[in-house]
Amino acid sequence: MGKYLKLFETHAEYESFIQTDYDKPNVSYCEDNNEVHYNPIEPPLPNNVIRYEASEKLTETTSDKSSGLHPNKFGTTMVSHTFENGVGTIEFEDDITIIDAYAFFGCSSLTSIDIPNTVTSIDGKGYVASGAFEGCSSLTSVTIPNSVTSIGGFAFNKCTSLTSVTISNSVTSIGGSAFGNCSSLTSIVIDSGNIVYDSRDNCNAIIETATNRLIFGCKNTVIPDSVTSIGSAAFDGCSSLTSITIPDSVTSIGNNAFYNCRDLTNVTIGSGVTSIGQGVFYNCSSLTSVTIPNSVTSIGSDAFYDCSGLTSVTIPNSVTSIGEHSFAGCSGLTSVTIPNSVTNIGSNAFNACSGLQSITSLATTPPYLGYDAFYDITNNCPIYVPSESVEAYKTANNWSTYASRIQAIPTA
Numbered sequence: 001m002g003k004y005l006k007l008f009e010t011h012a013e014y015e016s017f018i019q020t021d022y023d024k025p026n027v028s029y030c031e032d033n034n035e036v037h038y039n040p041i042e043p044p045l046p047n048n049v050i051r052y053e054a055s056e057k058l059t060e061t062t063s064d065k066s067s068g069l070h071p072n073k074f075g076t077t078m079v080s081h082t083f084e085n086g087v088g089t090i091e092f093e094d095d096i097t098i099i100d101a102y103a104f105f106g107c108s109s110l111t112s113i114d115i116p117n118t119v120t121s122i123d124g125k126g127y128v129a130s131g132a133f134e135g136c137s138s139l140t141s142v143t144i145p146n147s148v149t150s151i152g153g154f155a156f157n158k159c160t161s162l163t164s165v166t167i168s169n170s171v172t173s174i175g176g177s178a179f180g181n182c183s184s185l186t187s188i189v190i191d192s193g194n195i196v197y198d199s200r201d202n203c204n205a206i207i208e209t210a211t212n213r214l215i216f217g218c219k220n221t222v223i224p225d226s227v228t229s230i231g232s233a234a235f236d237g238c239s240s241l242t243s244i245t246i247p248d249s250v251t252s253i254g255n256n257a258f259y260n261c262r263d264l265t266n267v268t269i270g271s272g273v274t275s276i277g278q279g280v281f282y283n284c285s286s287l288t289s290v291t292i293p294n295s296v297t298s299i300g301s302d303a304f305y306d307c308s309g310l311t312s313v314t315i316p317n318s319v320t321s322i323g324e325h326s327f328a329g330c331s332g333l334t335s336v337t338i339p340n341s342v343t344n345i346g347s348n349a350f351n352a353c354s355g356l357q358s359i360t361s362l363a364t365t366p367p368y369l370g371y372d373a374f375y376d377i378t379n380n381c382p383i384y385v386p387s388e389s390v391e392a393y394k395t396a397n398n399w400s401t402y403a404s405r406i407q408a409i410p411t412a
Helices: 013-020 387-395 401-405
Strands: 004-007 027-029 035-040 049-054 080-084 087-092 110-113 141-142 166-167 189-190 194-197 207-208 213-216 225-228 241-244 266-269 289-290 312-314 335-338 360-361 383-385 406-408
Touching: 013 035, 141 289, 312 335, 383 387, 387 401, 387 406, 401 406
Parallel strands: 141 166, 166 189, 241 266, 289 312, 335 360, 360 383, 383 406
Antiparallel strands: 004 035, 027 035, 049 087, 049 110, 080 087, 189 194, 207 213, 207 225
16 A cells, blocks of 8 residues: 655665665566665465455444345454554454455445455355455455355456456356446456456356366357356356357256347257257347257257347258247247157247248157247248148147148148
8 A cells, every 4th residue: 555765865865775675576667767666465365354445334234135245244353453644454253265245245435355264265154145355346356366266156246347357277166247337347367277267248057067166257158178068048148149169968957048149149959969959049139040969969959039030040960849839939030850860849939020931840740839930920931741641640639720721731
């Protein structure tokens, strides 16, 4: 806090002084003013002390519903809390090992904080919507010490001034929305591999690897081959994400993984994916095409709901189930071919696909069809089926609703 200063009357005296052994990292020189600045190096904090900077002293509270410093959320008893010249010091009886849910909840005047290197868990109980630093809207930067192994859900949610985060490779788990709604976040540095992820749009992506879970940015994201699954809501609302390649190492894509990524135009799904979860690409309105690999056996409900820009879909012969509302609202689709491997088509699966000009089902035995699977499809869209199965389709449950449209697949 501040600098020590040595001022020389003449430049010669200044030059003579700097030839000595004062060329150290905590010393700087100002030749124009013949000044030497000593930048004090703060001694390491005791592990029972937290120091913070703020525009005012943090208000203490014991109610989890109130914003402010919660002294009972550190696993030890608070001894004192002082504040002077914008710097607060909180002392506890014992070393601090946990910063629990609500610890600094809603402390909007907090700008920076030093976390002791004995802390192993931030937001230790992982309460949903009760992050340790949730709502600290003036907090600008955070360095997570090497001692921390877990960061709970919503830990830094709504820290809207947070611009950078450094996470050491000691961290093995990061809870959902740990950095959700951090609208100023521009970089997340994870020491594991020293990779920097660029995020400029409220990213809170959680991706699970074989050994741990890491947080990824949204813009120009590259998913490494070590990733085996993409978690639920991983890229939820990442509005700057335009393309994504899912490597072959990934076997599953969690529910709502790319929900509301409205600028997402290109998706490549690796050959290791076996299931596409519920609502994975829900409301990805800029998505124009997607190729589903032969490894996929099921497409979850709402998977491509309201992907209005989608013009073509290739469903491989490996798929046995198409979930409810899976392609509902895909008004840009012009044709759909359902392979003979499909045995189940959920209700409203292609509801409101108003641009469809043809539907082809290749199965000789009509697959189960949920109600209103082709509801609100205009243009009297024909439904093509194998010639020997036309009558079976016309009388099958729910297929019979579209009997007037069912006809044999045209011969070449």
